[in-house]
Amino acid sequence: MRILVTGANGQVGWELSRSLLPLGEVIALDRTQADLSKPESLVPIVRTLKPQIIVNAAAYTAVDRAESEEELATLVNARSVEVLAEESHRLGALLIHYSTDYVFDGSKASPYSEDDTVNPLNAYGRSKLMGEQAIRNIGGDWLIFRTSWVYAERGKNFVKTILRLAAEREELKIVGDQTGSPTSAPFIADATSHILRLAIEERRSTRFNSGIFHLTSSGFTTWHGLATAIVATYRKLAWEDSLKVKEIHSIQTSDYPVAAKRPMNSRMSLTRIQERFDLYLPEWEQCLSVCLRELV
Numbered sequence: 001m002r003i004l005v006t007g008a009n010g011q012v013g014w015e016l017s018r019s020l021l022p023l024g025e026v027i028a029l030d031r032t033q034a035d036l037s038k039p040e041s042l043v044p045i046v047r048t049l050k051p052q053i054i055v056n057a058a059a060y061t062a063v064d065r066a067e068s069e070e071e072l073a074t075l076v077n078a079r080s081v082e083v084l085a086e087e088s089h090r091l092g093a094l095l096i097h098y099s100t101d102y103v104f105d106g107s108k109a110s111p112y113s114e115d116d117t118v119n120p121l122n123a124y125g126r127s128k129l130m131g132e133q134a135i136r137n138i139g140g141d142w143l144i145f146r147t148s149w150v151y152a153e154r155g156k157n158f159v160k161t162i163l164r165l166a167a168e169r170e171e172l173k174i175v176g177d178q179t180g181s182p183t184s185a186p187f188i189a190d191a192t193s194h195i196l197r198l199a200i201e202e203r204r205s206t207r208f209n210s211g212i213f214h215l216t217s218s219g220f221t222t223w224h225g226l227a228t229a230i231v232a233t234y235r236k237l238a239w240e241d242s243l244k245v246k247e248i249h250s251i252q253t254s255d256y257p258v259a260a261k262r263p264m265n266s267r268m269s270l271t272r273i274q275e276r277f278d279l280y281l282p283e284w285e286q287c288l289s290v291c292l293r294e295l296v
C-alpha cells in the first residue's frame, strides 16, 4: 500500500507522517516537493508515484490573509484539490481530504450536521467549500473530514499563542462569544489512520461509500474557555509557574476586529462519523492535556 501525503510540514500533515506508518509506505511531501499553488505540477507527481491512497493535508490556512489573497487560497484549496481528485479517480485511488467548520455561517442554534446548508462567511471558507465541491463533482472514492480549531505541539496555533502571551502579560482579552471544538492534530491524524484501515477493508469488499464527515474532539467551548483551560492545565502540569497572567477577560467578537468574519457557532455533530467508523471521540479537554504535557 503506497500512501501519498501532501502538506507534510503542517500540523496535521506532520502527524500523518507518523500515524499512517502501520498502513503502508508513506511518501510525505512538503510544499517544496508538491506545491499546491501550481496545480498542473501535481499531475506528474501523482502519476509517477501511483499511490493507492492520497491524503491531502496541504492547505492555505491563513484565514485573515485569505481576504486579500482569495485567488491564491482558491488555487491551493480548490483548483489543486480538483487536480488531486481527478488524478486519484484516474488511478482508482482513495482520496482523503480535510475541510473546515468555516463552510458554515454559524447562524444555527445547535451543532451542524454534514447535510446542513453551507454558507461561508469568508474567503478561506469559500475556497475550502469549492475544494469539497470539486471532489464531490469528480467522483471516485473519497472521504472529506471537516475539522475545527486545530492545534498541535508543532506549528502556529492558538494554544501556543496563548502560552506565549500568558508568559508575557498579566491580562489577556479573548473572544468569548464564538463556540466550537478545539481539536488536536495528533488526534486527527490517529483517527484518520483508524478510519483508513476500515475504509481499505470496505473497498476490498466493495462496501465503500464516499462521504463528508465531521471530525473533531467531543464537547464545545469558546476561545475564552479554551484560553482559560490552556492556562489552568499548564499550571497544573508544570513544575514551576512560568506564566505571568492573572486575568483572562472575555470580550465580544466586535471588540476584536480582524479581516475575516468568523461563524459564531462552529459546533458540529459527530454522530455520522461515530456510527460509520465506530470511533470514540475524546473530550477536547483530554486532548488538550495530552498536548500541554509535551509543551511544559
Ligand SMILES: NC(=O)c1ccc[n+]([C@@H]2O[C@H](COP(=O)([O-])OP(=O)(O)OC[C@H]3O[C@@H](n4cnc5c(N)ncnc54)[C@H](OP(=O)(O)O)[C@@H]3O)[C@@H](O)[C@H]2O)c1
Residues within 6 Å of the ligand: 007, 008, 009, 010, 011, 012, 013, 030, 031, 032, 034, 035, 036, 037, 038, 056, 057, 058, 059, 060, 061, 076, 098, 099, 100, 101, 128, 146, 147, 148, 149, 150, 151, 155, 156, 185
Ligand atoms: N488549522 C485550523 O484551525 C483548521 C481548522 C479547520 C480545518 N482545517 C483544515 O485542516 C487541514 C490541515 O490544516 P493544518 O491545521 O495542518 O494547517 P497548517 O498547519 O497551516 O498546515 C498547512 C500546510 O499546508 C502547506 N501549504 C500551504 N500552501 C501550500 C502550497 N501552495 N503547496 C503545498 N503546501 C502548502 C503549509 O506549508 P508550509 O509549512 O510550508 O507553510 C503547511 O505545511 C487543512 O485542510 C485545513 O484547511 C484547519
